[in-house]
Amino acid sequence: MTTAGRRALLGISVALLTAWVLVPLLLVAVASLTTRSQLYTWPRSIIPHPWSLETIRFFFRTQGVLESTERSLLVAVLTILLSVLVGAPAGYALSRFRFAGREGFRLAILATKTFPATILAVPLAVAFISWGLYDTLLGVAFVHTALALPFTVVITTTVFIGVPYELEEAAMTLGCNRLAAFRRIALPIALPGLAAAAIFTFVLSWNEVFAATILTVRNRTLPALVMNSVGALGSGAPLDYRFAAGFFMIIPALIIILVIRRYLLTLWGITVR
Amino acid sequence: MDWLPYALLLPTVAFLSVFFVYPMVQALLISVRGEDGGFTLRHFQAMAQDTYFGDALRNSLVLTAITIPLQVALGLAIALLVNARFRGHEWFLYACAIPLGISDLAAGLIWLSVFTERGYLNAALRGMGWVSQPITFLSPEHPGWLYGAMIATEVWRATAIVMIVLVAGLQLIPKDYFETADVFGATGWRKLRYVTLPLMRPALQTALIIRTILAFQLFATVITLAGRIVPVLAGEAYFQYSQYRNPNVASAYAVVIMTLSMAITVIYLWLLRTRDVEAARG
Numbered sequence: 001m002t003t004a005g006r007r008a009l010l011g012i013s014v015a016l017l018t019a020w021v022l023v024p025l026l027l028v029a030v031a032s033l034t035t036r037s038q039l040y041t042w043p044r045s046i047i048p049h050p051w052s053l054e055t056i057r058f059f060f061r062t063q064g065v066l067e068s069t070e071r072s073l074l075v076a077v078l079t080i081l082l083s084v085l086v087g088a089p090a091g092y093a094l095s096r097f098r099f100a101g102r103e104g105f106r107l108a109i110l111a112t113k114t115f116p117a118t119i120l121a122v123p124l125a126v127a128f129i130s131w132g133l134y135d136t137l138l139g140v141a142f143v144h145t146a147l148a149l150p151f152t153v154v155i156t157t158t159v160f161i162g163v164p165y166e167l168e169e170a171a172m173t174l175g176c177n178r179l180a181a182f183r184r185i186a187l188p189i190a191l192p193g194l195a196a197a198a199i200f201t202f203v204l205s206w207n208e209v210f211a212a213t214i215l216t217v218r219n220r221t222l223p224a225l226v227m228n229s230v231g232a233l234g235s236g237a238p239l240d241y242r243f244a245a246g247f248f249m250i251i252p253a254l255i256i257i258l259v260i261r262r263y264l265l266t267l268w269g270i271t272v273r
Numbered sequence: 274m275d276w277l278p279y280a281l282l283l284p285t286v287a288f289l290s291v292f293f294v295y296p297m298v299q300a301l302l303i304s305v306r307g308e309d310g311g312f313t314l315r316h317f318q319a320m321a322q323d324t325y326f327g328d329a330l331r332n333s334l335v336l337t338a339i340t341i342p343l344q345v346a347l348g349l350a351i352a353l354l355v356n357a358r359f360r361g362h363e364w365f366l367y368a369c370a371i372p373l374g375i376s377d378l379a380a381g382l383i384w385l386s387v388f389t390e391r392g393y394l395n396a397a398l399r400g401m402g403w404v405s406q407p408i409t410f411l412s413p414e415h416p417g418w419l420y421g422a423m424i425a426t427e428v429w430r431a432t433a434i435v436m437i438v439l440v441a442g443l444q445l446i447p448k449d450y451f452e453t454a455d456v457f458g459a460t461g462w463r464k465l466r467y468v469t470l471p472l473m474r475p476a477l478q479t480a481l482i483i484r485t486i487l488a489f490q491l492f493a494t495v496i497t498l499a500g501r502i503v504p505v506l507a508g509e510a511y512f513q514y515s516q517y518r519n520p521n522v523a524s525a526y527a528v529v530i531m532t533l534s535m536a537i538t539v540i541y542l543w544l545l546r547t548r549d550v551e552a553a554r555g
Binding site: 010013014017018020021022024025027028031039040041042043044045046085086087089090092093096097099101102105109112113115116117118119120121122123124125126127142143145146149153203206207208209210213214223226227228230231236239242243245246249250252253254256257258261264265 | 275281284289292295300363382385393399487493496497507520523524
């Protein structure tokens with residue numbers, strides 16, 4: 001193939017694939033700016049006239065939406081705190097020390113990464129009832145932390161590998177103890193990477209549907225609330241509610257994936273060997 | 274300071290023991306425990322006799338078998354394009370990675386706006402004069418469309434993860450291999466077939482394992498698009514627990530999902546192993 005032909009082929013493929021990903025996002029955005037009456041009329045036009053915030057307003061005024069959004073945010077923050085507090089030390093250990101059992105631990109982390117919420121949620125719901133954690137935000141945050149931890153460990157390992165150990169050693173020879181050397185040298189350098197880990201954890205928690213649905217009844221997170229109003233047998237939320245919900249739930253993703261795009265490869269790009 | 278690394282790992286190990294290992298063991302126990310606390314297979318029998326079980330198992334397997342090859346093909350295409358390092362490839366990578374941050378629930382709702390009766394697809398078909406009345410795509414009368422909508426949604430949402438694993442895998446291949454291939458006059462297709470793909474085998478294997486295990490978790494996408502017309506395993510676990518308040522049968526479903534995930538992981542690992550032996554002989 002000629003160089004020009006190859007360039008054209010590349011351009012067309014890139015354009016088509018980008019459209020395949022972006023057009024549905026655009027469509028749901030447009031749908032949530034269309035009034036309910038237009039969503040249900042036939043023939044239906046693709047471009048709304050007039051554009052309207054009615055649908056989005058209806059969604060936010062639906063009972064429980066604001067409260068569950070608040071709960072989702074709270075669960076996400078709890079999950080971030082828990083997973084960094086629990087997981088970052090392990091990441092630091094993997095990045096700094098060679099010790100017996102290191103490879104075994106790494107493999108176990110890799111295995112847990114692929115294990116689904118579907119399996120954990122039901123038995124945990126049973127356990128949480130007796131532990132007093134059922135239908136609590138802390139309980140949901142614990143499960144989300146269990147799902148996020150493998151990623152936190154992997155990303156913090158990479159982050160701390162990027163912080164030269166020589167700097168910490170230099171601080172220690174200059175009179176810092178190990179903890180002070182970590183706090184004053186390694187931690188500040190590692191902060192952007194740790195922030196990326198936190199942001200990834202946020203997305204994971206914000207999006208998690210299954211465990212949140214199983215583990216809550218009255219204290220529903222946003223995905224659990226929406227899932228329940230869409231999935232309840234025999235009933236159904238109106239289309240405008242559904243589209244506005246879909247659009248609202250993806251907004252954080254658009255921003256967050258942009259912010260952490262440098263770390264995407266680290267998060268998932270570990271091969272099983 | 275020999276104990277230090279172990280002390281640092283302790284919180285993670287303790288946390289995952291309580292919130293990961295314990296529930297996995299519990300899932301097994303709950304699914305076989307009777308009211309008197311003794312061993313019983315009653316819950317598995319109840320599951321197997323449930324009207325939805327056979328369809329759920331079949332749908333989960335069929336949807337997995339159709340979506341994963343599509344996701345791998347598309348993910349590979351995107352990864353190779355990204356690796357071509359054209360101007361703006363970072364933005365292309367970002368655009369294709371966006372679905373990573375989108376839940377199965379939101380993805381289902383997005384594609385509902387396309388496939389619902391008064392949705393964009395019908396509007397477009399009418400705009401082109403192909404239909405006068407809207408087609409009810411998401412109904413039992415149109416199983417092909419139902420499946421098609423779910424496959425489109427899953428391919429749209431979950432190709433990103435395959436793509437990311439493959440892009441990372443591509444970056445691990447030393448540039449010398451390609452240079453050597455160039456020296457020997459290998460061109461595009463042959464380079465892909467004999468150099469790139471074999472070296473990407475570990476990344477492909479990882480992508481396949483992750484995607485397959487996640488595919489058995491499929492539930493919100495299906496429920497948003499089709500309710501219970503197309504039952505799937507994880508969806509039945511949800512209905513059993515949330516609607517029927519039956520944790521035992523829900524656990525039985527969880528055990529089926531866990532067993533299938535493990536079995537398929539082992540099959541992938543085994544397939545790769547035999548290939549390596551052939552390669553060594555070859």
